[in-house]
Amino acid sequence: GEDVEQSLFLSVREGDSSVINCTYTDSSSTYLYWYKQEPGAGLQLLTYIFSNMDMKQDQRLTVLLNKKDKHLSLRIADTQTGDSAIYFCAEILSGGYQKVTFGTGTKLQVIP
Amino acid sequence: NAGVTQTPKFRVLKTGQSMTLLCAQDMNHEYMYWYRQDPGMGLRLIHYSVGEGTTAKGEVPDGYNVSRLKKQNFLLGLESAAPSQTSVYFCASKIAGGSYEQYFGPGTRLTVT
Numbered sequence: 001g002e003d004v005e006q007s008l009f010l011s012v013r014e015g016d017s018s019v020i021n022c023t024y025t026d027s028s029s030t031y032l033y034w035y036k037q038e039p040g041a042g043l044q045l046l047t048y049i050f051s052n053m054d055m056k057q058d059q060r061l062t063v064l065l066n067k068k069d070k071h072l073s074l075r076i077a078d079t080q081t082g083d084s085a086i087y088f089c090a091e092i093l094s095g096g097y098q099k100v101t102f103g104t105g106t107k108l109q110v111i112p
Numbered sequence: 113n114a115g116v117t118q119t120p121k122f123r124v125l126k127t128g129q130s131m132t133l134l135c136a137q138d139m140n141h142e143y144m145y146w147y148r149q150d151p152g153m154g155l156r157l158i159h160y161s162v163g164e165g166t167t168a169k170g171e172v173p174d175g176y177n178v179s180r181l182k183k184q185n186f187l188l189g190l191e192s193a194a195p196s197q198t199s200v201y202f203c204a205s206k207i208a209g210g211s212y213e214q215y216f217g218p219g220t221r222l223t224v225t
Contacts, residue, residue, distance in 0.1 A: 008152060033213070042116070042202055042216030043155075088154060099170070100214060102147075104154040 004089060004103035011109045018079045020106045022072040022089035029091040032065060034074045037086040037105070046074070046087075076108075084110045114138050118203050118217035125193045125224045133188040133220050135203030141215070142208040144186040145170075146178060148199040149219075155202065161186055162208070193224045 003025045012018045024032070030051050035043040049056045049063045049072075056063045062075040072089050089103040116137045125131055135144065142163050147155040147170075157170030161180040175197060177189045186205075190197060200221050204214040 004154075006154075040219075042204075042218050043214075044216070045213035048213070099157065099160065100145075101157075102155040104152060 004091060004101050006087075006089060006103040006106045008104065009107050009109070011111060012079050013111050014079060014081055016079055018074075018076040018083065018108055018110075020074045020076075020087050020089075020108065022074075022103050024070050024072065024089075024091050024101075024103075026091065026093055027067070027070065028093050031092045032063075032072050033090040033092075033100070034061075034063065035088040035090060035102075037088065039085075043088060079108075079110050081110045081112055084108055116203055116205055116215050116217035118201075118220050120220060121218070122221045123223070125190075125222065127194060127224060129193050130189070130191050131193065131222075132190075133201055133203075133222075135186045135188070135205075135217060136184055137186075137203075137205040137215070138184060139205060139207075139215065140183070141205035142183075143206040144180065145204045145206070145214065146176070146186065146188045147202045147204065148172065148197075149202060150199050158188065158201075193222075195224045198222060198224045 006022050033048040034046045037043045060077045064073045086105045086107050088105045090100045119134045145160040146158040156172045159178040161167045164183040167178045179187045200219050203217040206214045
């Protein structure tokens with residue numbers, strides 16, 4: 001079955017790195033995503049990784065994928081107050097391009 | 113491009129009342145989705161559509177109905193609202209295919225008293 005889990009809350013100091021973790025159960029995931037939701041807004045795609053990749057870097061963002069442990073992480077370097085938001089990981093399963101399964105979301109609080 | 117728009121932004125209903133939430137997208141996307149967001153539960157898929165005239169059930173379809181009569185619009189109906197349907201509802205759309213992102217609307221906050 002499909003189940004995507006995240007811790008609910010993370011607090012970091014401005015300038016530190018943030019690491020948001022996600023675990024999923026279905027090994028047939030093809031694409032894994034990180035979305036950001038700012039207060040009162042919808043979700044916006046931050047980055048995604050194809051399941052045959054281990055790592056993807058995009059400016060301050062680093063995505064790591066461990067397929068053996070079914071673990072996905074998002075590292076934000078030099079975290080800023082503008083990074084305060086809820087971060088969702090999500091997956092699309094092979095053959096199921098229609099549906100995206102979202103995690104529970106991690107609320108990131110950045111302390112100035 | 114307005115992207116994905118939702119109306120209304122806020123609504124308060126009494127138990128048993130009905131209403132329709134409208135989602136519109138101007139990006140010619142094939143796929144459209146309705147989610148509800150509740151604290152600590154993330155986004156849960158209510159219904160989705162892979163094209164005009166088609167709909168399918170998601171994880172939590174009970175108490176909701178949908179229609180996709182036009183490609184650009186996806187309607188979510190509550191026939192008899194219940195307090196358990198108090199939530200924030202998000203619509204999203206997507207190009208058909210694997211890697212393409214979902215584009216989200218700004219959400220509708222619904223309270224059922």
